[in-house]
Amino acid sequence: MEKFKVKFLPDNKIVEVSKDTTLLSAALSCGVYINSACGGDGVCGKCKVIVKSGKVLTQPGGAITLEQRKQNFYLACQTTVHSDLEVEVPQGSKLDYAELSSPELQDRLKGFFNAPEEIEPVKAGMREDFFARSPLTTKLFLELPVPSLEDRVSDLERLYYQIRQVSDFGAIQTGLANIRGLSELLRDSEWKVTVTIGRRNDSLEIISIEPQDTSAKNFGLAFDIGTTTISGQLVDLNSSTILGTKAVYNKQAAFGSDVISRIIYAQEKGGLERLHNTVVEAINEMSRELIEEHGVHLNDVTCVLCTGNTTMSHLLLNIDPAYIRREPYVPTANFIPVIRASEAGININPRGLLSCVPGVSSYVGGDTTAGILFSGMYKEQDLSILIDIGTNGEIALGNKDFIVASAASAGPAFEGSGVASGMRASLGAIQKIKIGHGSRLDYQTIGGGKPRGICGSGYIDLLAELLRAGLIDRSGKLKAGVDKRIRASETGNEFVVAYKEETATGEDIVISDADIENLKRAKAAVYSAVSILARHMAADISKIKKIYIAGGFGTCLDIENAVHIGLLPDVSREKLEFLGNSALAGATLMLLSAQAFKCAEDIARRITYFELSVDPCYMDEYMAALFFPHTDLNRFPSIKK
């Protein structure tokens, strides 16, 4: 097979690949992450690159304009290598991880997470003293009685005996690795050792035995693996305090922006492995940063608790998610046994444990379970709703007697994909917009610099403001001639949010009729999911006690505007409560308490999955939601007024 060298600019990364390799996979194989929202199908047009020199073959397609073709623009996913190449990756085609410096990213994502005092299981108001502290792993310092001719109990049984003296642990297992070194260790440490005991489902295991007293240093990590964002926390398991939180974008996005395109990618040769490695590398990277920042040794991190939607959980464990998207949509496992973290490639203490939050079905995963646990709705008399808005969102409705959950795929529009000027919530994204009189428009960007595009919360503000200013009608059509920012385009009308003179890209930032249509569909998907679920359960939304809003999207979400465009139901505002990243918070709870984990298992078993599309009213409900805020204005009394 002929091999060619491809050099990617401006990174100057060079990779040797076989003839006929796509530029996209060549880029990925040398760590150049190119945007590829559609997963390489040639339809999203996000992976444009410029071939500076060399010979390529490409598939014709509509995503490249004639003008761009003249400038040697190609779709990386549709173009194959036929000689040594020099390829430039324009800023707009790169996944924008590095564009937000770490403190800014941290700052931006801060609201994402509850402050330590909020998440602390015994302090959080509603959950006070609810869960016993019983972390996934526990360290015990033991001073063993020294054997004598009168006391010849074997070393291992002596250890067990002493464990039972200081704790209420029952039968405990020990792996051969720990037994092999035991005798020497006990004598070298003069019978003073620290054992780390982990919970492996219903049994207990000695994870490690260390000389002397190291019991003060026992740490765990909790992760929420989202389709778009991976967030993690380092937790002191002794004091039940959160030491630090981090979030990074899920680089799996390079293989498709939603779970479906990633499942498809996983079917390619080496695809599953690559998706798995990508998420594990991200976790290891975050862990390393977290422990370095807090002066923790890797060996003292003895457990990890992960949550995520079902596809993310499968990919984390290198389990083929193929059957999640094939009828009848059955995952390999919802309840995954506790394993050694090293089995999944996660670097902590070599014998440390990895536990995954149990999920419910192919499209309602452990993140929903964790969110419900954290919301506390599962133990209330009154009905509540949990709305987790994201590329792959979930809705749950229930109380102490029942819980029903549905998957509501809002699509990637609110994440900045599938909309002309859309971008992720990163440096240069317009995140807040206010339209004033006389075509005046104020916006605020992440990082405060020149705008590069609009992120989800910016679009919600923009839609609400366009409605309030009367610049779009209730179907979302821009009204030509009403404002000088509205102008005709090839496909209809568009509204200029920022003129090229003021942008970082030198191009106008606009919202078009087509963009509004996409956003309208996304909000309709969420709203109609809530409606159908409520109707299916014969629940009156106005009588619901609480509507919890969760997810990364919620951070900058202006709740009033979200109601205004019909994304959230129009209930009295004190009922709408922003939970932050409830999935991560729930995972941390489970890390700290076996009782919380058991509770989550019960929740996962109790949840009934409801497939929205099988409801005969679903289409009607969805169609009715394709207005701002809704066809039936009576459902939005505060807006009607």
Place this chain on the structure above:
Amino acid sequence: MEKFKVKFLPDNKIVEVSKDTTLLSAALSCGVYINSACGGDGVCGKCKVIVKSGKVLTQPGGAITLEQRKQNFYLACQTTVHSDLEVEVPQGSKLDYAELSSPELQDRLKGFFNAPEEIEPVKAGMREDFFARSPLTTKLFLELPVPSLEDRVSDLERLYYQIRQVSDFGAIQTGLANIRGLSELLRDSEWKVTVTIGRRNDSLEIISIEPQDTSAKNFGLAFDIGTTTISGQLVDLNSSTILGTKAVYNKQAAFGSDVISRIIYAQEKGGLERLHNTVVEAINEMSRELIEEHGVHLNDVTCVLCTGNTTMSHLLLNIDPAYIRREPYVPTANFIPVIRASEAGININPRGLLSCVPGVSSYVGGDTTAGILFSGMYKEQDLSILIDIGTNGEIALGNKDFIVASAASAGPAFEGSGVASGMRASLGAIQKIKIGHGSRLDYQTIGGGKPRGICGSGYIDLLAELLRAGLIDRSGKLKAGVDKRIRASETGNEFVVAYKEETATGEDIVISDADIENLKRAKAAVYSAVSILARHMAADISKIKKIYIAGGFGTCLDIENAVHIGLLPDVSREKLEFLGNSALAGATLMLLSAQAFKCAEDIARRITYFELSVDPCYMDEYMAALFFPHTDLNRFPSIKK
């Protein structure tokens, strides 16, 4: 470091070693097994070799006569390499594994083991219907309901559900390896699979999942790892029948004939690893032969159950046995958790299990537990005694209320070591002797050919016959002049059993005063251990219901002669019952029944270890037993008569 080539004759094996390496370790490193009863201390004189060419350095010592020195005889353990060498290993210095062909060995060791019908747990008279059949691993054939839109239970939970439909198994764990391939496997096999479920102490684990119905093929192996002999059985776990039995000599003998010298050897660099590998290789070799002979696939062997004394168990698992011989004599573990066989290097199904019979103390191991289980003495109203005679023997006394056990190291004399013409029970060994009138002596050799030496059972016959013929006195001294076979030697008198004309070695086969002294000490060790234990428990030996005799030694043991020389107590003969290899039989029982294993755990916990040497009467009792049959003839009424 200078390297030299050493060639060993007659095997023509060549090895390159560093200067200063001993000839013994050079030989071992290329698979030439030289006898080394003392473990390389230069005292046993068993490792004599002839240096044919090259330069060596040696330590002076008494084991080589001046005559031998002239013929270039050296002790392999005391002689180091200082040039390329040619070394001849005389027949007498080699461990005699290969000298008995496999069928002969099998034949010789047959009596060792109970016939299948005797060992079968539900058939064996005393134990009828006592233990439920519940093997260490079970195969279940499952036809899973095919998932549909109405039945979307995940694959793993579907599997668990079906297991619960056809069995009474409770919570079951599954490793990641099995989960990873599960979805594809279920669909490829059209939802018909066989799961192998193993018992890992108190939890259950799915060991493997295979397509279609393979449940008819489920096999296990039981091993008794003795200091001298390793015996094993292949068992059909479905029908609870023994398919075949094998025994080989434990090649660890090359590193010392008893457990103490092996523990010492384990402290040398690489020593533990070498001892471990030696026993594991033997097990793998036996397994391979057994499964080949019975047309079984390695993958269908799903579990192994091993027993052995505490040192053997530690070496099997590559656990340093150092502390077994250091005061206060504490082993690393008596109860060893069930592990994967591959963790110990044993080749069966890659995920198959290894379980070890629980032991009691450093010198009372799982073999005693297994023997007591098999004897049934632990559940009788009346007291019984179990005597396991071997290099490292054990005595147990008890009933359903208590069991006391002691270690009685008979030493290697009965195994053919430490006696001039002694040899192991292998080809050419005199195993039966009858002395007639007029210096007539009839003997029978293993294999029927010319004699090479005398094995343990031969020595017992010989001593009894010498006593009966009045050729030795009760202290064991040969009576000079009474028989022409008795003649003077350098150290006293000796009795010629076979003249050089009739032997295979061309040398006389004799028993000397010194040999008799050694044998007398060995029998005194066993007898006095039984006496002390009985006295300690205030038990009248004549009132004991049964005395079970176990061990490899017992096979050819003439019980009448053993009583005659005072090895066994003089009780009515129907009380003396030969059990065969009760340790192996007990292990097989445990392989077939979790209930039997639980029972063995109870037995191991119940047994009180009694250290003979702390009894103030021990020395008196031992001294009194240094007569044939005993100082106190009243203890041997049938002999007195």
